Amino acid sequence: MRSIFVVVLLGCFQQSVYSQASGDSTENAAKAKANTGEKKITIAEKGDAVAKKEFNHSKYYPPSQIPDRIALTLSGDPATSISVVWRSSKLQAEPRVEYAVATSGTEFVNATSTTIATTEKLDFRIVDSYYHTATLSGLLPNTQYLYRVGDGSKFSEWSEFKTAKANDESFSFVYFGDAQNAIKASWSRVVRRGLRDLPNASFFLHAGDLINSSNSDTEWGEWFYAAGWINRSIPIVAIPGNHEYGKGGLSRHWKPGFEFPKNGPEGMQDSVYYFDYQGARFIALDTNREIEKQAKWLDVVLENNKSNWTILTGHHPFYSPAKKRNNPKLRELFEPVFKKHRIDLCLQGHDHSYSRTFQTELKKDIDASIAAKHVNNGTVFAVSVSGPKMYTVDKKTVMQRVAEGTQLYQLITVEKNKISYKALTATGELYDAFELNREGENVTIVDQTPSTPERRFNNINFGK
Numbered sequence: 001m002r003s004i005f006v007v008v009l010l011g012c013f014q015q016s017v018y019s020q021a022s023g024d025s026t027e028n029a030a031k032a033k034a035n036t037g038e039k040k041i042t043i044a045e046k047g048d049a050v051a052k053k054e055f056n057h058s059k060y061y062p063p064s065q066i067p068d069r070i071a072l073t074l075s076g077d078p079a080t081s082i083s084v085v086w087r088s089s090k091l092q093a094e095p096r097v098e099y100a101v102a103t104s105g106t107e108f109v110n111a112t113s114t115t116i117a118t119t120e121k122l123d124f125r126i127v128d129s130y131y132h133t134a135t136l137s138g139l140l141p142n143t144q145y146l147y148r149v150g151d152g153s154k155f156s157e158w159s160e161f162k163t164a165k166a167n168d169e170s171f172s173f174v175y176f177g178d179a180q181n182a183i184k185a186s187w188s189r190v191v192r193r194g195l196r197d198l199p200n201a202s203f204f205l206h207a208g209d210l211i212n213s214s215n216s217d218t219e220w221g222e223w224f225y226a227a228g229w230i231n232r233s234i235p236i237v238a239i240p241g242n243h244e245y246g247k248g249g250l251s252r253h254w255k256p257g258f259e260f261p262k263n264g265p266e267g268m269q270d271s272v273y274y275f276d277y278q279g280a281r282f283i284a285l286d287t288n289r290e291i292e293k294q295a296k297w298l299d300v301v302l303e304n305n306k307s308n309w310t311i312l313t314g315h316h317p318f319y320s321p322a323k324k325r326n327n328p329k330l331r332e333l334f335e336p337v338f339k340k341h342r343i344d345l346c347l348q349g350h351d352h353s354y355s356r357t358f359q360t361e362l363k364k365d366i367d368a369s370i371a372a373k374h375v376n377n378g379t380v381f382a383v384s385v386s387g388p389k390m391y392t393v394d395k396k397t398v399m400q401r402v403a404e405g406t407q408l409y410q411l412i413t414v415e416k417n418k419i420s421y422k423a424l425t426a427t428g429e430l431y432d433a434f435e436l437n438r439e440g441e442n443v444t445i446v447d448q449t450p451s452t453p454e455r456r457f458n459n460i461n462f463g464k
């Protein structure tokens, strides 16, 4: 197969941001500058002259012929396939992935297969990047593989991944809320804690706002720097937040940088999708636009869902612990779907704080405090933040557990009849926990909230 070079088109669709929930999209460059103490780069939105003037070499992550930003993603059946994405400067030969079943010595190099990648050029005026994508298929379930990426002469190191099992055995993953700001400086430690606590995680799930400025190559560079080689061995599951959107629509880094299942609604197949992983169905929404279309799509996706569990991720919370950031329109559109199908867990971001409900129902006309009341077989809604920017929550909110001013990450283990959820602070302390136990069609929650006091602050403004 020959490489395909595609020039990315700017402004290819109209952005329609979900306005009620986009409070932090109004942050301006001055805030970002104040936050990081470093110069903001707006290369993608300005002309060559201005871009070059604003260019800050100290924060630049240029591509080279040595592959970087190497990441695994799940794009098909995770037991038999995996996608590999990476970046380089212009290559002299066809980009490719070489892979083989792992061996303890180097004998695997005599049994490699090769998959040629497709390539997209990302023109940032100052330097061209080339993003390469290859999907490895026909893999063996529950098997350790080694792979490397390159152009036939310059390669990455051999990295490893393990395919999913073909049955409903237990697995674990890590869920992160917004990284977004001071990513290299202050998010690195959190994503690395995820690896330390769950080194065999099936994937890392990022619930949007991975970066602050949608097209900032510098911020994407920081994001890939922070996670480093973790992305080469643990697949990424990600959805766009409002900060992945800018004047030209979805970030120009999104489509070439990630390869997700192409099973979303028409016109949204880069950012809306679902996949099944060892007995659980994961739904990934793009709550920035065309929400009604996604609600109808979700109804169909859940119609014949035979999974033990259904876990949904979307950036904008259905229920917010801050009234001014509440999202009744989102609830209105999805209320019929939640009523018709059981969704066990919702993993969200956007509010730059932490909150978690009991099992509850999704209703347009109830606010966050009422939502905290228990409803049998309801949904648990969680909002979290992994980066340093923080918002306040309402004093009266009665979510089961709330935090302000706290960077967190969540470890989630899914078994056939149990989900275990733990939220830990950036220093590794248990902050919140619960279990969902399933008996037949009945799912009950066992709350395990630790007795430590809630982290609440007056006049919180750090990270802004």
Ligand SMILES: [Fe+2]
Residues within 6 Å of the ligand: 024, 025, 209, 241, 242, 243, 315, 349, 350, 351
């Ligand atoms: Fe957001």
Ligand SMILES: [Fe+2]
Residues within 6 Å of the ligand: 024, 178, 180, 209, 241, 243, 350, 351, 352
């Ligand atoms: Fe955010």
